[in-house]
Amino acid sequence: MTTRIEVVNDFLAANVKPGETLQDIMEKMGSGLPFGCRDGECGTCIVEVMNGMEYLTPKTEKEVKVLAAFPDVGENARLVCQMKVQKHDGLVRLKY
Numbered sequence: 001m002t003t004r005i006e007v008v009n010d011f012l013a014a015n016v017k018p019g020e021t022l023q024d025i026m027e028k029m030g031s032g033l034p035f036g037c038r039d040g041e042c043g044t045c046i047v048e049v050m051n052g053m054e055y056l057t058p059k060t061e062k063e064v065k066v067l068a069a070f071p072d073v074g075e076n077a078r079l080v081c082q083m084k085v086q087k088h089d090g091l092v093r094l095k096y
């Protein structure tokens, strides 16, 4: 009952349970993604979700507001510090 998280530019992957935060997952993996505020306010932890958005919790209000300040990012941009895995048996691919 896990979902696989792959961070393509780090060549890292892990199988995780729903409810885990992406911030914890990526730090445990040893990802090189930098974090700043860790509270959805600075935009340092932006990633592109290449696959599997439906396995992640929806964008928070803070996230929508911060992402709007980055006009170059697309609809699949997310803030890692604001996301959790919400379903099992999925595959989520991220890059930053």
Ligand code: FES
Pocket: 034, 035, 036, 037, 038, 039, 040, 041, 042, 043, 044, 045, 046, 066, 079, 080, 081, 082
């Ligand atoms: S670390 Fe600041 S928005 Fe995620």
